[in-house]
Amino acid sequence: MKGFDFDFLTITVTDVVDILFVAFLIYYTYNLIKNTLAVNLLLGMFIILILWFVVDALNMRLLSTIINKFMSVGIIALIVIFQPEIRRFLLLIGKNTFLQKNKAWWGYLFGSKDIERDNLVRIKPIIDACKSMKKSRTGALIVFVKFYDDQLFANSCELIDSKISKRLLESIFQKYSPLHDGAVVIAENKIKSASCILPLTDNDKLPPQFGLRHRAGIGVSETTDAVAVIVSEETGEIAYAKQGRVRMNVSFGELEKLLNKDF
Template sequence: MQSIDFNLFKFNLFDVLDVLLVALLIYQLYNLIRGTIAANIFIGLAMVCLLYFVVRALNMRLLTGILGNFMNVGIIAVIVVFQQEIRRFLLLVGRNASLQRNRAWWRYFLGKTDVEKDNYKRIKPIIDACKSMKQTHTGALIVFVKDYDEQIYQNSCEVMEAKISKRLIESIFQKNGPLHDGAVIISGNKIKSASCILPLTDNTDLPPQFGLRHRAGIGVTEANDATAIIVSEETGEISYAKQGRVKMNISFAELEKLLNKDY
């Protein structure tokens, strides 16, 4: 009778840690592409890989050669196709490595209550402006970025470097104003620029009522470590976009929670 080698089933602490880290990495990658066009691309690449192994097993030499050439440059193809998702993943890793440590120091020295009060002072003018624009059906797109890249935004924006205030945000998005057509970029405690032209999302599964403002707000969160508030000009509905996904018709209480968490 053949004996079973039980050494194959022995695990140590590092094996468990290895599995947990791989699971965490896969989960983070899934969160990055979930609900975006990248998910469909990933499924397409997986189907091509599966087809390659099938035709190779069936000894179909022509298809094996064609798909084999694709497999040989597979890593390069993945980097090219998923460059935005890879960039967002690296930004996420870097942000968690630095800001989470700083946040812990803030809470240690100032206390959690003081930090929450400081955050509320920062977001209150934004929420008040959104309330006013919702009532008047004033279309708006407000983008929050962790790291303001001048090369990306200043080429298509009007530089402001202004203190955040309710009246300033409202005046920017007035329908007859020269800066209303585009997005406002906020970083830190300042409005960095206005009237910004942003790239549109390639996602084809969005609701049909979404116009250019919504598609631009979703698109900027796909390509950058950013979040966006979109106020609909037609309905006054407020939406919140993050990592290429959007929450529609959110309340002001929910908006405050989201801004406290992300901004």
């Protein structure tokens, strides 16, 4: 194909398309692993790779042999370590999430109000439900995920797959509801499941007043890109967990801004 010749380098149209596709792949891969433990795992592997070059240059035979054995199974190790992220990536392609995200991006670019109205429809009933549950001191744990992983949630949840509504959320977390224990998972603008049992955080520096709801909300935000809204049964206070960190005493105005920003 015809291209541009810069004396020392010839760039063709194919090269430009190739670079754009690689940039596109890196961007979406980053979006999948950001705010998860996979970033730390990737950083750890990068450090080991640098160490490998250093010990090889210094001719440190014993350490070099050990790291060489580790690197020889690098591809298999990558598949095992990043299995959840690889699975999410393939499911993301299969569900055409790329097209949906690009449609939203074009909507923002050209000033479309449809996206803004959709956000209001989705978030308003959640805020209203939190107001009601705060007033009645009804404990609640609502988890928001950008992509619903059936393997992660299906085994410990009751499938709902319903439109988000204030009354439904209140009914689920009502004290005598059979679904009130556990978390509600919201994804794709729907209440996907309820009564979800989530992994608790291993953080031993949390305040002693944090119960299972807070620990489960923090735990799921540590291992995935999810965020969690926790309504305390004892105090009615709203907490917001993201990336393993929790923000206490969140006002409803702040909650709306956080949800709009993250989702």
